[in-house]
Amino acid sequence: MPHRWDPLQLGESDLDEHDPEEQMGSKEKNWVRIESDDRRWLVKVARVDDRDGTVSGEDWAEWLVQHIAGSIGVPTALVRPAFFEGHRATASRSMLRDELDRLIHGNELLSARFPDYDQSIRGENPGYKLSAVRDAIDGIPGPPDLHLPLTAFDTIAGYLMCDALVAGRDRHHENWGVIRRGDERWLAPSFDHGNALGFQERDTRRLNLLTDREFFERWVRRGTSQHFVGRPTLVDLAIAALGMSSPAARGFWMDRLSDFQPENVSDQLDNVPHDVMSEVSRRFVVSLLDTNRRRLLDGYQAAPA
Ligand SMILES: Nc1ncnc2c1ncn2[C@@H]1O[C@H](COP(=O)(O)OP(=O)(O)OP(=O)(O)O)[C@@H](O)[C@H]1O
Ligand SMILES: [Mg+2]
Structure with missing residues (x-):
């Protein structure tokens, strides 16, 4: 079944106040909260080439791979496309159900x-x-x-x-x-x-x-x-x-x-x-x-x- 491309619109005001020091990795990323979900989402902004403003395809790649993985039986974190402060990004729903x-x-x-x-x-x-x-x-x-x-x-x-x-x-x-x-x-x-x-x-x-x-x-x-x-x-x-x-x-x-x-x-x-x-x-x-x-x-x- 095809999945909809349904971007979350996110910004500074959605940042998780209780974000622990989870800054592993390399790119600009932040944990956010979205309405009516008890789990946090990790938002990663797609890299931009400063020379000409080209946005890398990390967002479509991350979104597509989850569906390709699903079709060969590989379980993945749930990913949605997103905009963070207007920038192309992805959001990955926490795989952790709660603090336990x-x-x-x-x-x-x-x-x-x-x-x-x-x-x-x-x-x-x-x-x-x-x-x-x-x-x-x-x-x-x-x-x-x-x-x-x-x-x-x-x-x-x-x-x-x-x-x-x-x-x-x-x-x-x-x-x-x-x-x-x-x-x-x-x-x-x-x-x-x-x-x-x-x-x-x-x-x-x-x-x-x-x-x-x-x-x-x-x-x-x-x-x-x-x-x-x-x-x-x-x-x-x-x-x-x-x-x-x-x-x-x-x-x-x-x-x-x-x-x-x-x-x-x-x-x-x-x-x-x-x-x-x-x-x-x-x-x-x-x-x-x-x-x-x-x-x-x-x-x-x-x-x-
Ligand atoms: N869906 C998720 N649920 C829980 N933790 C997550 C999730 N996605 C990412 N993380 C945590 O956040 C860290 C950084 O996320 P991710 O690996 O996606 O970012 P990255 O910047 O692409 O990292 P790198 O390029 O250095 O591998 C992960 O190593 C993991 O600890
Ligand atoms: Mg990583």
């Missing part, structure tokens, strides 16, 4: 399991490997919204598959986590998807990529993880994670990917206003999804059993 829920980020979990883990590294991290992630979340179940008995690691394999599909390179150790409530813990839904779908490219480059197949293939192959050790391609990383998952998880994720039809994303694309997302960006997104889906399916087939 706490989000523990990957870096904290990795450090708890591996005392030498260096949490301060922002780029490629020698300790950030799939086996370490698996060990750090051993015994923790996937999110309850998954309605499937997958472990946290089985579920992360799906998040990495989704990252590879949408060319999302930003799965660093603070871009996933576990929700803790008292003695209970489970993997948090996936969040922070704005750095995907070629959001940062200019339309002239997108057009060149669409018209030159070789250039396009080179571009997708440069889709590597910026954070996992060895900076593997997103496709290789996802296939390795699936290889380390349970057979049930592998079957589930690969079935969902194989059923996924990139052309159907056009329904979502039709809902994004034309002053927010250009025609060439739309064509680029569909072509990217098609190519990455095929790369994942072929790579998985070719991987040793």
Whole structure:
């Protein structure tokens, strides 16, 4: 079912008075309150190029990825487009139900399991490997919204598959986590998807990529993880994670990917206003999804059993 593009109009007066020091990350962002919702929303303003005022596609990327993720079974934070003080933005509804829920980020979990883990590294991290992630979340179940008995690691394999599909390179150790409530813990839904779908490219480059197949293939192959050790391609990383998952998880994720039809994303694309997302960006997104889906399916087939 297509989802409506329905921006929240927000400004300084909506800021959450009790905003804790939640300033992790890099961009301009704020927690706000909206009427008739007991949960906070994190508003992130899309970056603007000072040279010519071009707004990056982080807003449409974050909104679209949540729907693409949903269609392959990956649970995500709920995202709405927004304007903050008139600037293009997205708003992500808190995954925490109340103050008893706490989000523990990957870096904290990795450090708890591996005392030498260096949490301060922002780029490629020698300790950030799939086996370490698996060990750090051993015994923790996937999110309850998954309605499937997958472990946290089985579920992360799906998040990495989704990252590879949408060319999302930003799965660093603070871009996933576990929700803790008292003695209970489970993997948090996936969040922070704005750095995907070629959001940062200019339309002239997108057009060149669409018209030159070789250039396009080179571009997708440069889709590597910026954070996992060895900076593997997103496709290789996802296939390795699936290889380390349970057979049930592998079957589930690969079935969902194989059923996924990139052309159907056009329904979502039709809902994004034309002053927010250009025609060439739309064509680029569909072509990217098609190519990455095929790369994942072929790579998985070719991987040793
Ligand atoms: N829906 C949400 N519910 C609860 N916490 C959230 C949610 N979205 C984001 N956060 C918290 O806010 C932090 C920053 O958000 P997010 O990762 O989306 O922003 P960012 O600026 O894109 O970060 P970066 O680019 O550095 O990864 C997250 O690491 C997480 O702790
Ligand atoms: Mg982040």
